[in-house]
Amino acid sequence: MPLTNTAPPAGNAAATDAVIRARGVTKIFGGSPALQGLDLEVHPGECVGLLGPNGAGKSTFIGCLYGVVLRSGGDLEVFGFDPAADSRSIKRRLGVVPQENALDEELTVVENMQLYARFGGLGRDEALPRITELLEHMSLDHKRDATIRTLSGGMKRRLAFVRALLSDPALLILDEPTTGLDPAVRHLLWEKVLSFRKAGKTVLVTTHYMHEAELLCDRIVILNRGTAVGAGTPKGLIDKEAPGYVGIFPAGSEGNLRAAMDPDWQLFHQGHQCCVRAPRIEDLIVLQQNAGLPALQLRPSNLEDVYLKLTGMELDADE
């Protein structure tokens, strides 16, 4: 695939082997903190996911990485460069898929990509083969002369990926890359991100989809109100924060469950439903019988449980 790293050498590469190094990064918007002392390191070849509710600071942090958001405090280096001082050196090594596709609707697919190839410093001769290669890679070559306004939402998103990959970036930043897409397009994009990773590239992705984060990411950082409230591998986070199995019971079953369950187990709410977390699935099977309540679902704990717990969206039954 055309995903070889030809990025120029980094600025302060000797001082850091991290692609991204953030230490105590803060950002204050009009008196309200959006980032409160965020620490994060992303190493070459890693895929790191940023999870968190809306307003947690994910997009703010991403903006800080290439200088469109100016941090209020802390230290930040990307490829050894400070984005506040030299964002251009960073942006030469970077591909970004922003939340909005932001394509010129009146231009054709190729015209759009030629413009961005030029912005990224690709010469006319090298741009067209690169565009053709990436359009084929994203199964969009048959749409090369179509205007953007005639494309479906999924096609526009794939084209935003093509645009991000044009200058062969060493770091790909994906800001909610698959929001609003149908499952087929989502799977295609996941496959492309994984193939990008296989080429040894680094990926930073924000998402609201836990399955996406588990599938793509080596490490996950969960943000809430501008701070990292949890970090680790998907499995490590589950084992640490929400080990065991979860039984989901109908609303209103809290009294019966509490009477029948081991006091060391955890009872909490997800929406209107009552949930019990126990060490083994057998414990939950017995609980169903003792409480006289069939569970709606019995399953292993997953990343969503961790997310809901760490962001405070999982409401403890005692609160």
Add this chain to the structure above:
Amino acid sequence: MNELLTSLRLAWHVVARNWIVYRKDFLANISPTLADPALMMTALGFGLSPFIGQIQGLSYAQYLAPGMIATTALFTAFFECSYGFYVRMTFESVFKAMLTTPIGVREVVIGEFLWVFIRAGLMGGGVGLVLLVMGLLPNPWAVFVFPFIAGLLAVPCGAIGLLAAAKVRNINQFQTVYSFIIAPIYFLSGIFFPLADRPILGVIVQISPFYHGVKLLQMCAWGRWTVGEVLTQIVILLAFSLVLGLWASRKIQAKLTT
């Protein structure tokens, strides 16, 4: 030096982007720029000339003619940098994608100024040629300097548009900017009537870059110029361009980065 050249090269890409999008709807984009001055000349110039008689030794149509080039420069620059920029920034999110590339806000702003300089220069030059063909230029050689003057006048007018784009909270508020800033400087800058007999207005309009552009165009079109006067107006226009341009640049910087 290298940084400056890189910056100019990237700003030129912004110009190229605007041109590529502009030419997609060329007829619709070019129509008001040429049709409005033509209509103005027909209705006011030829319509009123027989009733008004001579002004400063010129027919009213000849008096009005250089103002049409200024009008083209003003409206091309203001609308491109106000509505046009606002739409690119807010509805099309063009800059959100552009700023992920090596292009920075400085290049975006320089690119916008270059774009209105070129576009207004070409449009102003085109209007000048039409005026020449209509026999409305006492100094026909002026057609060679019209593109430069129109381009120069477009920069401060574009800066006013960018300042408006940075300030408004929604697209409707441009109407207020038009009504209270653009329309007064357009109607009261000596295009339609001489300001020599109006001392108070003659002083007030000095703070408008448009007035100085109109004066420069009139001097050239009528062949009533001295080197000193021409240089003075050019320096004043350059000063307006610098001050308003830097001010607009700072405001757009604050708008596109947070």
